[in-house]
Amino acid sequence: MMQALYFFFSILVFPGLLFIINISLLYTGIMRKLTARMQNRIGPPVWQPFLDVIKLFSKENINTENARPGFTFWPIVVLASTFVLALMIPVSGMAPLATSVDAIIIIYFFAFTSFSLFMAGLSSTNPFAVTGSIRGLVQIFAYEFPFVVAMLVPLFFVGTLSPAIVNAYQLQSGSWLFFNFPIAGVVFFICLLAKAEIPPFHVPDAHQEIVGGYHVEYTGTRYAFMEIARSVKIFVLISLGIALFFGGASNIFLFIAESLIMLFILTVISVVAARVRINQVLKLYWFLGFIVLIELIVRLLI
């Protein structure tokens, strides 16, 4: 009885959905504030994403005339699959839905959240949305391979398929796996930028160029779902990075300190870098995939 109650508590409240939605919206707000300060502006308050999401929930939902049936359905899939992902990844060593083969499920769900986002774009049949979605699908081909290989390097080193165990291993040995595998760590970090669609790799939703890409047609509640999913995805990627490479975290305060430092580095990169073109993205990521594959093979042979 107690165990069942604790299970539901950990899924719904801490470190489950309630905690994750709130903290990831807060992180997005911190990111916007930091960006504004670095551009010498005052910027929005850190709770701005909450206000945006509440406002979007209170607006009208427009159904486009040309939209395919999936138009109303894919945003919900995006949100749901992001939540599954958030429950699988250890936040300060705890993952409510953890199994012993987490890494495989995480790899699939990461690809699936991006895929469902771009399916949402394709089903709205707006030319901008279709352009953005096709760019996004091409970008998946670019970054998915180096991301998976970079994830496998620490997992093979510890000899497990669960990020929570890698987290525990780092805490026990007291060293960061980033220093054991600097190449894989850097590649993981660069792939994280592309997965979270942070500049310089926000090719699918380049808002100066294709006015926001895949979410052009979405309004109201559905767009709010996409915004929440985007924030949660950034948070999830940061916590996966901490669990696999950057030291691990034993309690929530350590976790928040480490993730804020990572968020700061992400923000600095996103402010100083300009957007790259889609062919440059492909070239860069195939090169990174090649390098990190060599590192993996060398580690396996030694």
Place this chain on the structure above:
Amino acid sequence: MKKRGLLRRVSDYARKRSPWIVHMDCAGCNGCDIETFAVLSPRYDIERFGGLEKGNPRQADIQVVAGAISKKIRSRLIRIYEQMPEPKIVMAIGSCAITKGVFHDGYNICGPLDNIIPVDVYVPGCPPKPEAILDGLIKALELWRKK
């Protein structure tokens, strides 16, 4: 004044603090356009009120119209207005949009903006200063209660 429920008060609060604007330049001289861009720039920074420039009427709350309305742009203006989700606010920037301004005898000018779509806030001037536009934006935010 009508009493508002809790949900309505929360959503009014959120709407007031997150105005996303879509900006449209019609057939004026572009003076008002440049001043509107100055409002978006770091010096005046509407993001401190939570505002964002969305180049996309579907996600915008406030339509900012600058310049006189010509016959060609009239149908596009109405289309963009209709694409915005309810509730929405329209701001008219500059004397061209409010009256016809210096273009009042033009053969292709079809009337001030409020003959075409309902306008909530007028910002006069030729062109108005960025401070005046910001002031108009803040006046517009007070209007969410009435919508």
